[in-house]
Amino acid sequence: MMTVSATFTASPTPAGQAQRPLEQLINAFARLPGVGPKTAQRYAFFVLKQPPEVAQLIASAITAAKAEVKSCQVCHHWSHQDPCEICENPKRNALQLCVVESQQDVFALERTQTFTGKYHVLGGLIAPLDGVGPDQLTIRTLLERLPIAAAEPTMEVMEVILALPPSTEGDTTSLYLSRILKPLGVKVSRIAYGLPVGGDLDYADQLTLTRALDGRTSF
Amino acid sequence: MMTVSATFTASPTPAGQAQRPLEQLINAFARLPGVGPKTAQRYAFFVLKQPPEVAQLIASAITAAKAEVKSCQVCHHWSHQDPCEICENPKRNALQLCVVESQQDVFALERTQTFTGKYHVLGGLIAPLDGVGPDQLTIRTLLERLPIAAAEPTMEVMEVILALPPSTEGDTTSLYLSRILKPLGVKVSRIAYGLPVGGDLDYADQLTLTRALDGRTSF
Structure with a gap:
């Protein structure tokens, strides 16, 4: 039926001006693999509709995982401990x-x-x-x-x-x-x-x- | 062909123990609309592979948008200003x-x-x-x-x-x-x-x- 491929362009930001928070959020989600502008917009609207705790939970999970999950020095698998749980498991x-x-x-x-x-x-x-x-x-x-x-x-x-x-x-x-x-x-x-x-x-x-x-x- | 519907269950966390950072991140992404465990895992792995700035950018975009985007008191549309840009636009x-x-x-x-x-x-x-x-x-x-x-x-x-x-x-x-x-x-x-x-x-x-x-x- 109708195909709309337009992105989020509601009153676009003039060149040289800082992006607005909602646009920044949509652009941030659009960085995820396989996420186009429409899906990014859907995720952003979802976040705005959630209670603040949910938004905070997602944001801090990203920061925490990025900070705590490292590459195991033995097998190079991801883990929050080094050596990882598999390398350390005596079984x-x-x-x-x-x-x-x-x-x-x-x-x-x-x-x-x-x-x-x-x-x-x-x-x-x-x-x-x-x-x-x-x-x-x-x-x-x-x-x-x-x-x-x-x-x-x-x-x-x-x-x-x-x-x-x-x-x-x-x-x-x-x-x-x-x-x-x-x-x-x-x-x-x-x-x-x-x-x-x-x-x-x-x-x-x-x-x-x-x-x-x-x-x-x-x- | 082969259909794998299994979720992220690699060495599951024992009941009562805190979730590990990677599991928390996958569960956080799985809250987004239309995102199942497989897609959530894909997003989480993407974040882990990115430089820390990208992860921080996504996390802070979520926090900022949630904190700054409010409902316009006149038309109830989302905006970072109140009344919103459309309500305030004299044109x-x-x-x-x-x-x-x-x-x-x-x-x-x-x-x-x-x-x-x-x-x-x-x-x-x-x-x-x-x-x-x-x-x-x-x-x-x-x-x-x-x-x-x-x-x-x-x-x-x-x-x-x-x-x-x-x-x-x-x-x-x-x-x-x-x-x-x-x-x-x-x-x-x-x-x-x-x-x-x-x-x-x-x-x-x-x-x-x-x-x-x-x-x-x-x-």
Whole structure:
């Protein structure tokens, strides 16, 4: 039906003059990912209609989280303590290390409640076209976490599970890591790529189906 | 494909213990309208990845807007000044008063840049089933803004334009207002309801088409 793409332009602020509080709030919300001017306006109007405590709660949650949540020095995951709760948990299997691209991936894997090892957040993927090489990632600290096989020959073999996305960059990074990790005497594996649960063969793209075929297991 | 509806449950906080900063931030964002746990998590992760200035900018915009934006005592629209910029603007036609349900509607009408009169925000619609009667709306202050025809017979006739939504409550409120306003000697009109510009007859619902037919004008 009718499409209105106009932004908040009610009596626009003259150039050089300070923005008014409501405009500032709308512009602040419009910085959030996937939030356009219409949604930002909706959020701003919502805040104005709430009791002051709710607005204060949102504002202070932003300030507090930004101030208190830091990157864990061991695994680079977000936490309000350092080392993070996962690194410090003695119940987690220290011999399984799951390598992921970002902190979001840790949350996604934790939701499954099946992985009991620890994590290592790379902070990105190797992408030569974007100027991201191995040095920009946390590969150095990953290597520091591995036992030196030669030094302690009786030590149990450690497993590094690569859980990187099935993309060119993900594959490149997986290949790079497996090449530098295997000579160190650790077992390197990677998560399975294939048809998602509930997914329809008919709707799956060619690459996913190719991956599903390549990764077939005996039944 | 795969549908994951799980919320942020990574190592949940034990009952009775204070929420951690990241959880608090996700819960704060989840209060915004139309924001579910997944989107709230996305916003929270975005904030954590931003430089501290951006997080501070969003937080202080919320606090500032909530503290500085108030309801105009004359028209009940939001503004950082009282009376608001529209009420105070001598270039706006004081003889045309557009009655709307909410502050958002004022912004919507201002975007058209065609209406040069002033506004009156009712703050709702008459909805007996929800317990909203005329007393809960700003009808008393609306009447105070009208010239008393008997007192100044030479005064120009004022026009009240009802711009309420085409719903049962909107129609009830329009009817109620026209019945109390007409005896006061003001001209009462209402905006046209019909097919939106760019709208397709084929896709328009029955009620819209009925309204469009009822509101036909000679060509």
